[in-house]
Amino acid sequence: MNIEIATYLTYLSISIALTIWVAHTLHKNGRIFLVDVFHGNEPLADSVNHLLVVGFYLINLGFVSLTLKLGYEIASPKEGIEALSVKVGTVLLVLGGMHFFNLLIFSRMRRRATMRDAPPPVYPDTFTPVQEA
Amino acid sequence: MSTLTLLYDPECGLCRRVHGWLAEQPKLVELKMIPIKTDAARRLYPQLNHDLTAEDLTVISSEGAVYFGPKAWLMVLWALCKYREWSYRLATPQLLPTTRRVVSMISEHRYQISRAAGLTR
Numbered sequence: 001m002n003i004e005i006a007t008y009l010t011y012l013s014i015s016i017a018l019t020i021w022v023a024h025t026l027h028k029n030g031r032i033f034l035v036d037v038f039h040g041n042e043p044l045a046d047s048v049n050h051l052l053v054v055g056f057y058l059i060n061l062g063f064v065s066l067t068l069k070l071g072y073e074i075a076s077p078k079e080g081i082e083a084l085s086v087k088v089g090t091v092l093l094v095l096g097g098m099h100f101f102n103l104l105i106f107s108r109m110r111r112r113a114t115m116r117d118a119p120p121p122v123y124p125d126t127f128t129p130v131q132e133a
Numbered sequence: 134m135s136t137l138t139l140l141y142d143p144e145c146g147l148c149r150r151v152h153g154w155l156a157e158q159p160k161l162v163e164l165k166m167i168p169i170k171t172d173a174a175r176r177l178y179p180q181l182n183h184d185l186t187a188e189d190l191t192v193i194s195s196e197g198a199v200y201f202g203p204k205a206w207l208m209v210l211w212a213l214c215k216y217r218e219w220s221y222r223l224a225t226p227q228l229l230p231t232t233r234r235v236v237s238m239i240s241e242h243r244y245q246i247s248r249a250a251g252l253t254r
Contacts, residue, residue: 111218115161115217115218116161118217118221120208120211121207121208121210121211121220121221121223121224122200122204122207122208122224124194124198124199124200124204125199125200125201125204126199127197127198127199128178128180128181128193128197128199129178129179129180129197130177130178130193130195130196130197131176131177131178131179
């Protein structure tokens with residue numbers, strides 16, 4: 001096995017492991033959020049949670065496989081490690097970005113849900129009887 | 134609170150424009166719009182001072198809570214899906230004085246603004 005193949009395989013295993021770990025974290029901790037957003041409707045929360053994680057996997061694994069190609073020759077193990085670190089670093093940044101994007105979605109959903117039952121912003125000036133037709 | 138009734142001035146172009154815009158907005162609370170000083174308005178609220186409703190927008194909840202002027206505008210924002218957050222922001226003690234000033238100014242000059250913006254009938 002030459003250095004390039006070894007670099008590619010290491011890249012793939014590290015990236016996939018990282019994706020699984022982040023997705024797992026998201027899945028585990030996002031659930032509590034979603035249950036609150038959906039007012040304790042657990043089946044719905046689980047379903048949305050699952051769908052979000054599927055999207056997360058698709059985007060990240062798609063990105064990982066698209067950026068696999070190096071485009072230049074690797075002569076020494078040193079160059080292999082350097083190339084690997086650039087690739088894994090990029091994947092980490094994308095994962096981080098995706099993760100915060102997911103958090104943003106969660107918090108926005110939660111805020112919208114709490115807004116729905118919020119009381120009026122001001123007190124009335126007065127009261128008047130309403131004559132129903 | 135299930136419904137908010139708006140008593141608006143049909144003579145003012147700006148109000149008619151806002152009326153049209155409101156009709157299209159997604160709402161959290163149902164909005165009914167009745168022109169001011171009409172029989173319908175008097176029948177629905179027999180004890181309300183209807184001369185006051187000509188001065189500024191009036192909003193009345195289905196329970197009979199009356200909101201005049203700036204408060205009425207805040208209630209309208211509160212009823213809209215997209216602007217409920219803004220209603221709280223504009224009602225904070227820091228922003229409420231500004232909200233009052235701006236809304237009162239617009240209400241007071243609504244005919245001039247309508248004319249200037251070419252919204253007259």
